[in-house]
Amino acid sequence: MRAVLCQSFDQPETLSVQTLPDPQPGPGEVVLAVEAAGVNYPDALMVMGQYQVRPPLPFTPGAEAAGRVLSVGEGVTHLRPGQAVVAFTGTGAFASQLKADARAVTALPDGLAPEVAAGLPLAYGTAMHALIQRAQLQHGETLLVLGASGGVGLAAVMIGKALGARVIAGVSTAEKGEVARRHGADEVINYTETDLREALKALQVSPDVVFDPVGDRLAEPAFRSIAWGGRYLVIGFAGGEIPRLPLNLPLLKGASLVGVFWGEFARRDPQGNARNLARLAAWIMQGEVRPLISERYALEDAPRALRALLDRRVTGKVVLTP
Numbered sequence: 001m002r003a004v005l006c007q008s009f010d011q012p013e014t015l016s017v018q019t020l021p022d023p024q025p026g027p028g029e030v031v032l033a034v035e036a037a038g039v040n041y042p043d044a045l046m047v048m049g050q051y052q053v054r055p056p057l058p059f060t061p062g063a064e065a066a067g068r069v070l071s072v073g074e075g076v077t078h079l080r081p082g083q084a085v086v087a088f089t090g091t092g093a094f095a096s097q098l099k100a101d102a103r104a105v106t107a108l109p110d111g112l113a114p115e116v117a118a119g120l121p122l123a124y125g126t127a128m129h130a131l132i133q134r135a136q137l138q139h140g141e142t143l144l145v146l147g148a149s150g151g152v153g154l155a156a157v158m159i160g161k162a163l164g165a166r167v168i169a170g171v172s173t174a175e176k177g178e179v180a181r182r183h184g185a186d187e188v189i190n191y192t193e194t195d196l197r198e199a200l201k202a203l204q205v206s207p208d209v210v211f212d213p214v215g216d217r218l219a220e221p222a223f224r225s226i227a228w229g230g231r232y233l234v235i236g237f238a239g240g241e242i243p244r245l246p247l248n249l250p251l252l253k254g255a256s257l258v259g260v261f262w263g264e265f266a267r268r269d270p271q272g273n274a275r276n277l278a279r280l281a282a283w284i285m286q287g288e289v290r291p292l293i294s295e296r297y298a299l300e301d302a303p304r305a306l307r308a309l310l311d312r313r314v315t316g317k318v319v320l321t322p
Contacts, residue, residue: 002322003095004302007058009049012306015061017299023099025073030102032085035067036118037093039297039318040151041238044306046091055091061302062093062320066108066117076102084108088121088266094302096322106274109281116284116291119151119317120277124291126235126262127155127211128276131163133265134258135209135231139164144200144207146222147214147238148185149176149315156211157185158289159280168207170196170218172312179315183290196221211235219243223255230255238312292316 005018025031043061045051066086069079079085085107087093087100108117131137143160147153148169160167161184168187169180177188189199196218200206206227212219216239223232223245232255237243250257266273283289294316297305301320308314 001095001097002299003060004062004299005058006047006061009047009054009057012044012047012303012310015047015303015306020095023097025071025076025099027074028076028102029073029099030076030079030085030087030105031070031097031099032065032067032087032105033070034065034093034096034098034322035114036065037062037095037320037322038064038119038122039302039305039309039320040064040122041236041309042122044310047306053090060092060095062095063090064088064118064121065093065098066114067098070097072102078102079105079107084110084112084114084117086117086120088125090263094299094320096299103270106277109285112281112284115293115296115319115321118319119291119293120280121266122262123151123317124155124159124280125266125273125276126152126260127159128280129262129265129273130211130233130235130260131156131159131209132276133272134260135211135233137163137165137209140166141208142166142168142205142227143209143211144168144170144222144225145180145185145211146170146191146218147212148180150213150238150312151314151317152213152235153211154180154183154292154316158183158291160184160211162283162288165209166205168200168203168205176315179292183292191218197225200225206230209233214239215243216241217243219245220249223249223253226253226255228254232257234259293319295319296321298322
């Protein structure tokens, strides 16, 4: 098989494509032919050695992939060769074949394109878990999504609308604002051209839930704008710096600062995660959620794909297509 290989913790440009032996499934394992692999911000951090998980070197990056089952190991009864599946493995997905624990592999409904399915576990799984389990977003509430045109942000916009919320999209360019609006955002705020707090005041709204994958300078003004009893979802820090939030703000707002770690949720509650993904797949098949695949890269172009994420030049979801 062909696979992207990380041989030292360094910039994405040091990655290379190598030919490796085809994997063989052991007991409880599955090997799939990868048709598409999702590209995510944590993949880039892992390559650079800046993620909370540092896999032993060398390793193949890529946390999620969709494709078809090639072979199954002893004891695997819920999957069969030829079946369309999606897998979340943490690493290994940037390859033409992927070996995975069968418990991390989910069968796909007929008609769901692999390029769409490949982006569901991490970005959409995070947004589902964040808004349903962690925020308990209610119909009629107001949701502010920062970084709303990126993979996880745009997922939150669409899922927020599917849950019946009023969605305000925070973006950094007019073009990104149009992407968010086309995917359901009720209002758009360009926070590079206007003050976030003032823009929310002009809309006469205090968000009940803030979905924040950006952090950095946006965190404090967003939290200062939150409604009484609001929930502030800590998703990530794509803006660079981890913010230092004054702890008197949650007190004064009666608000909650809520951490979101989808991977641990999926490990601890696989049935709950499966229910989320089944609900999401139904929304996609019904057209309520329309995932945006903005760019497709070959395996050799994995460094370019990761660099685009690091430079925040991506709208929607990026995939590799081996």
